[in-house]
Amino acid sequence: MRITDIIKELDLKVISGNSSITNEVTGGYVSDLLSDVIGNAREGNIWITVQTHQNVVAVASLKDLAAVIIVKGLQPDSDTIEKSNIENIPVLSTETDTFNIAGRLYELLNKK
Amino acid sequence: MKTFRADLHLHSVLSPCGDLEMSPGNIVEEAYRKGIDIIGITDHNTTRHAALVTRLAEKKGIFVMTGAEINTIEEIHCLVFFENTDTLTLLQEYIDDNLPDIHNIPKIFGHQVEVDEYENIIYEEKRLLASAIRKSITELEKFVHLNRGLFIPSHIDRLKNSIYSQLGLLPENLNADALEVSRATTIEKFAQVHPEIRKYTLTRSSDAHQLCDIGKETTTFLIEKADFNEIRMALAGKGGRRLITA
Numbered sequence: 001m002r003i004t005d006i007i008k009e010l011d012l013k014v015i016s017g018n019s020s021i022t023n024e025v026t027g028g029y030v031s032d033l034l035s036d037v038i039g040n041a042r043e044g045n046i047w048i049t050v051q052t053h054q055n056v057v058a059v060a061s062l063k064d065l066a067a068v069i070i071v072k073g074l075q076p077d078s079d080t081i082e083k084s085n086i087e088n089i090p091v092l093s094t095e096t097d098t099f100n101i102a103g104r105l106y107e108l109l110n111k112k
Numbered sequence: 113m114k115t116f117r118a119d120l121h122l123h124s125v126l127s128p129c130g131d132l133e134m135s136p137g138n139i140v141e142e143a144y145r146k147g148i149d150i151i152g153i154t155d156h157n158t159t160r161h162a163a164l165v166t167r168l169a170e171k172k173g174i175f176v177m178t179g180a181e182i183n184t185i186e187e188i189h190c191l192v193f194f195e196n197t198d199t200l201t202l203l204q205e206y207i208d209d210n211l212p213d214i215h216n217i218p219k220i221f222g223h224q225v226e227v228d229e230y231e232n233i234i235y236e237e238k239r240l241l242a243s244a245i246r247k248s249i250t251e252l253e254k255f256v257h258l259n260r261g262l263f264i265p266s267h268i269d270r271l272k273n274s275i276y277s278q279l280g281l282l283p284e285n286l287n288a289d290a291l292e293v294s295r296a297t298t299i300e301k302f303a304q305v306h307p308e309i310r311k312y313t314l315t316r317s318s319d320a321h322q323l324c325d326i327g328k329e330t331t332t333f334l335i336e337k338a339d340f341n342e343i344r345m346a347l348a349g350k351g352g353r354r355l356i357t358a
Binding site for chain 1: 249277278
């Protein structure tokens with residue numbers, strides 16, 4: 001499934017990194033510890049987090065993640081937005097919390 | 113220029129995890145007994161014991177770096193130090209404005225009590241000091257430097273509440289006066305895995321929560337005299353002031 005389909009289905013807001021939103025998503029990962037994401041997220045995953053620091057983009061780029069969803073309407077830091085445009089990492093936003101958005105993403109990715 | 117041995121990271125009984133014997137009086141006595149010249153009083157998200165520790169330490173010829181160990185919204189612990197009572201008061205106000213109103217449960221988290229020099233309990237902090245404040249590490253750093261303070265992310269090697277555990281990598285352009293490497297490892301060992309830390313001044317301290325741990329790890333400063341500005345200069349490696357690594 002492409003990021004654009006997920007954006008539509010889950011009603012996500014695109015904050016930045018628009019240039020890569022047609023990329024394919026391989027699965028999802030949920031964590032707020034960036035050290036854990038470095039260790040365990042897989043290439044092409046869409047990552048759900050409460051973190052807004054610029055390192056979110058650095059880690060997503062390092063791990064070749066498809067996109068980041070920031071939950072609860074939290075606003076990413078300005079340098080996070082700037083970096084995501086440079087690194088081509090889509091930063092998406094939802095008003096929903098982690099549990100609910102992860103549940104909906106899981107359903108969507110596993111729908112046959 | 114003289115050498116001064118410093119333990120910049122100490123928790124008193126006011127920290128929920130601080131042992132009951134960690135009163136300002138006992139901390140100063142223990143530091144004096146162990147020949148430590150400079151101590152940092154860094155309770156979790158509070159400065160309430162700073163004044164008393166300073167007063168008692170002066171009598172023993174020990175210089176006190178007053179501050180706190182702040183828990184940022186990313187749950188990164190950072191040591192912050194301020195030079196005088198005015199700026200330390202600003203720090204306490206900053207904490208009060210940004211600490212969530214979550215009550216401590218002493219049975220679970222530990223007691224958060226302020227004591228006087230005779231060990232009488234004079235205040236109990238009701239809010240849980242272990243909580244994260246509503247400010248990011250970036251915002252905290254700006255606040256500290258705006259008020260001429262010092263900013264040192266704590267125990268960067270630890271797997272919890274450290275800049276590496278929470279943010280994965282050392283942030284680009286991190287404006288830290290130093291980074292603290294805990295006594296669980298050595299600078300050499302941690303720098304093998306993360307050579308980028310060598311760009312920063314690296315301090316070692318005990319992070320003592322009980323008396324016997326005070327001074328278990330220290331930083332030696334080469335400075336003219338023990339005061340805030342000399343330590344600031346040493347951390348920046350200015351004017352011939354510096355840290356002496358063992």
